[in-house]
Amino acid sequence: MTNSAQSTTFNYFVGSGLVLTDTTKSTADLVPLQLGIFNSKNYKALANQTSSKVVPEIIIAMGSPNEEKISWTNAAMSFKSVPIRADKLIAWRKSTPKKALNHKVAIGWDGTSDCKTITATCDEAYTLFLQIEGSPATRFFGAKPLTETFVVQTGCCDDCVSGCSADVESVVDNFVGQINKHPRISPFVKAEKLVSYTAAPTATTVAYESYTLTIADEGGIQELAAIQATYPNAVITRTERNGILSTYTLVQIGSASAPADYSNQSNVVISNCSDCPSGYALVEKTYKYKVQKQDAGTSTNLTTIQSGYSDSGAYRLSYVNGESTYVVTNITGTAPSAVTAGDIVTYIGYNAPYCNLETATTVAWEESDAYYKTVRELCLVLGDDVCDDVSGTSQLAAITSFYASNSSVVSGSVAQSDNGTCANTYTIEQVSDNLMKEGCTTDIAVFSNLDPFKNSYWTVCCDEVSTAGTVDKIGIVLTGAYVDTKFGTCSFKYDDFVELDLPRIIVRQGDFVELENKCSTRWAVTELQAPVYPTGVGTNVKKEYIDIMSTKGQRWSDDPRWREIYGYNYDFIKAGKFYKHFYLEFESLDKFFTSTGYGGNDFKQTVVFAFEEETDTTNFEKLLESWISSSRPDLIDSDPQDNLYR
Numbered sequence: 001m002t003n004s005a006q007s008t009t010f011n012y013f014v015g016s017g018l019v020l021t022d023t024t025k026s027t028a029d030l031v032p033l034q035l036g037i038f039n040s041k042n043y044k045a046l047a048n049q050t051s052s053k054v055v056p057e058i059i060i061a062m063g064s065p066n067e068e069k070i071s072w073t074n075a076a077m078s079f080k081s082v083p084i085r086a087d088k089l090i091a092w093r094k095s096t097p098k099k100a101l102n103h104k105v106a107i108g109w110d111g112t113s114d115c116k117t118i119t120a121t122c123d124e125a126y127t128l129f130l131q132i133e134g135s136p137a138t139r140f141f142g143a144k145p146l147t148e149t150f151v152v153q154t155g156c157c158d159d160c161v162s163g164c165s166a167d168v169e170s171v172v173d174n175f176v177g178q179i180n181k182h183p184r185i186s187p188f189v190k191a192e193k194l195v196s197y198t199a200a201p202t203a204t205t206v207a208y209e210s211y212t213l214t215i216a217d218e219g220g221i222q223e224l225a226a227i228q229a230t231y232p233n234a235v236i237t238r239t240e241r242n243g244i245l246s247t248y249t250l251v252q253i254g255s256a257s258a259p260a261d262y263s264n265q266s267n268v269v270i271s272n273c274s275d276c277p278s279g280y281a282l283v284e285k286t287y288k289y290k291v292q293k294q295d296a297g298t299s300t301n302l303t304t305i306q307s308g309y310s311d312s313g314a315y316r317l318s319y320v321n322g323e324s325t326y327v328v329t330n331i332t333g334t335a336p337s338a339v340t341a342g343d344i345v346t347y348i349g350y351n352a353p354y355c356n357l358e359t360a361t362t363v364a365w366e367e368s369d370a371y372y373k374t375v376r377e378l379c380l381v382l383g384d385d386v387c388d389d390v391s392g393t394s395q396l397a398a399i400t401s402f403y404a405s406n407s408s409v410v411s412g413s414v415a416q417s418d419n420g421t422c423a424n425t426y427t428i429e430q431v432s433d434n435l436m437k438e439g440c441t442t443d444i445a446v447f448s449n450l451d452p453f454k455n456s457y458w459t460v461c462c463d464e465v466s467t468a469g470t471v472d473k474i475g476i477v478l479t480g481a482y483v484d485t486k487f488g489t490c491s492f493k494y495d496d497f498v499e500l501d502l503p504r505i506i507v508r509q510g511d512f513v514e515l516e517n518k519c520s521t522r523w524a525v526t527e528l529q530a531p532v533y534p535t536g537v538g539t540n541v542k543k544e545y546i547d548i549m550s551t552k553g554q555r556w557s558d559d560p561r562w563r564e565i566y567g568y569n570y571d572f573i574k575a576g577k578f579y580k581h582f583y584l585e586f587e588s589l590d591k592f593f594t595s596t597g598y599g600g601n602d603f604k605q606t607v608v609f610a611f612e613e614e615t616d617t618t619n620f621e622k623l624l625e626s627w628i629s630s631s632r633p634d635l636i637d638s639d640p641q642d643n644l645y646r
Helices: 135-141 168-181 221-230 299-308 393-402 538-550 560-566 618-629
Strands: 008-014 035-039 057-062 089-095 104-108 125-133 146-153 189-199 204-216 235-242 245-253 269-271 280-283 286-294 315-320 323-330 344-351 354-357 366-383 415-419 423-431 470-480 504-509 525-529 579-589 602-612
Touching: 008 057, 008 538, 035 618, 089 618, 104 504, 125 135, 125 168, 135 146, 146 168, 168 189, 168 470, 221 235, 221 245, 286 299, 299 315, 299 323, 393 423, 470 504, 538 602, 579 618
Parallel strands: 008 602
Antiparallel strands: 035 057, 089 579, 104 470, 104 525, 125 146, 125 504, 189 470, 204 245, 204 366, 235 245, 269 354, 280 354, 286 323, 286 344, 315 323, 366 423, 415 423, 579 602
16 A cells, blocks of 8 residues: 555656666666666666566666766766565556647638638628637736737729628738738737639749758857858758757749758867767867976976876976976876876866867758749839930839849849830839748738839839639638747756647637627638647756756756766757656655664655657667566556656
8 A cells, every 4th residue: 555646756767768688787887878677686687578576676777877077976876766566566658749739720711611711792891809818928918818809891892782792812811911910919820811713813923942951060150151151142041950960941943953062161070979970080078187296397397297197188287386287188087196196186177079070071952842932013103314215225224223133023024014205114023022832721922012213112013914813712720820939958947938838719700899780790710720739848858857866966057067067967858859758656665764674654656767759769668568567467558648747
């Protein structure tokens, strides 16, 4: 029996997938993040298929990721569980992480139902009332839900009876544009158009193509700048950072040739790297020691130090009052013995391992996604400014030159469309600001105002070549779009807030004024995707690990320098990764209630194991489950359960 229904966690192992099964080895032989199960009597490793009838009591241990900087901390000693008896097992559970899925609703047509669509009549005001609930919004705007009203007024009715149809697509486009431009709503919701045509619209478009490049580098602003400088006519962004690998995305016009392969010749050093990519050589971690010695401070003395301490790179730090201070290094981490009586040797730190470029290599860009931008035609009417240039040739040349470097203007599109009396009409083609992608929903093209020419402004041509389509069914899709701020490893703080909630969208319709028709038609609202909340989030794994390790004397500090001084390593837990979990629950006998042996109270204890989602845990599962199943085969269940740790 137990004295508590609540299980306590004293061990939180974040493993690498490595497992020790050599029965000649003990816990002292574990490498960092390697797991093993051991006979609690002699601390020898168990092999697969070890029966609990042979070894009824085990401990579970993992190699420490820490460094032995200060001897009394025992930081590098393996982490161990309490003894676990086979006849005291309660549960063995597994869980897989869940990725967040945003809330998604459709107004009008939902992509499938023919009876749902948005309709509009002329000379009417249509209102959408959006309410955003959930922590992402309330954190910024207080306890009350974030609300906003959007209104679209349709055009007048000309030469038709009351109730004639309005341009419903322009109504939808207007709503989509308002929502996506709204300063408070747009950070939490993205609006898109969902439409089916009986006759497709025609519009001029320009194709764009994206490419990705994944290379090993430092991941800093200098590396991004180096790539951007190599491809000055393209837009480069860093879209992912995983370990020492950075992924960059390049977007360019589709008619351009594929970008040339990138040479990594500028990425000479990759810091804190022990597994070097091709073309790089590992410079091992070196430990630094201060040697204080009474000598004359000559070059001969330095040579003696270099020889005596087996470090050709040793150097003199200072010489004061007949005493020299030298810095020597080694790769063992064991302090060198004093070569001469009176030498004082003190550990002062280490140089982290790094990868040094020996042979530059080239990496090809990989074709990724296809995009497009919409083109609109603009017109400008100008009076003749040169008396003998009634044809407008001079002015056309000036306009062409003025917009030659404008990236929003289609190259070679400036033209003269009409030669009138004392005035001429000029046309130009402009591409939309936003990249759009073919899919089930459609983004709305966004255009900026084109810079005026001689204080004269361009307007959309009245005979613009794009033609509207004939709408069959149409709707608006609203998707939660909040992205929380993410911080890197170096700036991680234990008390950082981790957002696990998602925006929830509520849609209402109608006017907030007195209506003559109280039963006016409402557009259908359909939930396309309920919000799915994330579990197994790396940031919370890191915080749980810190919590448990603090009970064992490994105190966390937000200052990375203090963590380095003590040798505590937390960087192997990646905040941006997702982790799968395993839970072993058992009854543990409390030895501390009595002064002699066993005889205290039983209580529930859980050992938690976490691995990066992609890690192969087959060997770990085989090892532990073979021992569990020999006593409690009923506990082995391959079905993942809900993750207790978010």
